Amino acid sequence: MPGDQETSRPAPPAVLDPAAGRWVFLGMLLLGLAGFASYKMLRAPAAPPPPEVAADPLLLEGRTVYEARCLTCHGPTGRGDGPIAGNLIGPPVGNLSNGKWKHGDRPEDVLKVIAKGVPGTRMSGWDQVLDPGPLRAVAAYAYYLAGQPVPAQLRDDGPLH
Ligand code: HEC
Structure with missing residues (x-):
């Protein structure tokens, strides 16, 4: 068998x-x-936030968003010197840290640029990815990087107009 x-x-x-x-x-x-x-x-240790950011929950949230989403182009302090800034096609990133903002410095201007982007440039709109809370927080952080006080409108959830 x-x-x-x-x-x-x-x-x-x-x-x-x-x-x-x-x-x-x-x-x-x-x-x-x-x-x-x-x-x-x-692994490079993450730098701790400066005390004025650590003490402010809005800026702390903004910093987290900024480091995850914006730093690659805008650079750690907003000078436009992020690791890929030199390779971008189109207009340069510009400098957020001197407060001379091309698209206006009112909170609604800054929020609009971040939410909707700038057509024809590498600045894309983030409102598909970020909820209104984190959008305001990162806008507040842009003011911090520019050395300006965070506008009150970004702190409360009221309408901006
Ligand atoms: C892929 C690269 C890139 C990333 C990522 C990026 N940006 Fe930008 N951003 C740009 C460029 C390029 C410009 C300049 C647009 C122009 O010339 O009008 C710009 C412009 C801006 C401006 C307007 C500055 C002014 O002078 O009015 C703000 C504010 C801004 N970005 C915030 C952010 C924030 C906040 C994030 C993250 C949520 C972000 N950006 C992510 C490339 C980028």
Whole structure:
């Protein structure tokens, strides 16, 4: 019977000695740990927010949004020197930090630029991604970067016009 032939066949040699398997497992575990440790050590530590930002929940939220969404172009302090600023097609990023804003410095102007973007430039509109709260917060942070007080309209949720 063909079944008999099956059972009489010698067992295939073990591919891996179970004892060796334990060492392989341990080695992989150590490699994983070493990778995690070097990631932790080599990652640039996030700079802590300056005290005036840390003390203001609106600016703190704005800073988080800014660092995630805006810093690549506008740069850490808003001078227009973000890592990809030099490679942008179209008009340059400009400088947010001197308060001389091309599109106006009223809160509604700044919010509009951030929400809707500037056609024909790399400044896109963020209202598809950011809810009104974070939009106001990042607009407030733009004032902070310009060294100007945050307009009261950005602090309460009332209409801006
Ligand atoms: C891909 C690059 C890029 C990103 C990301 C980006 N911007 Fe811009 N931004 C620009 C460019 C380019 C301009 C200049 C537009 C112009 O010339 O009118 C600009 C202009 C602005 C202005 C108007 C400045 C003025 O002079 O009136 C504001 C305010 C602004 N950005 C805020 C933000 C905020 C807040 C974010 C993040 C939510 C952001 N930007 C993300 C490229 C970017």
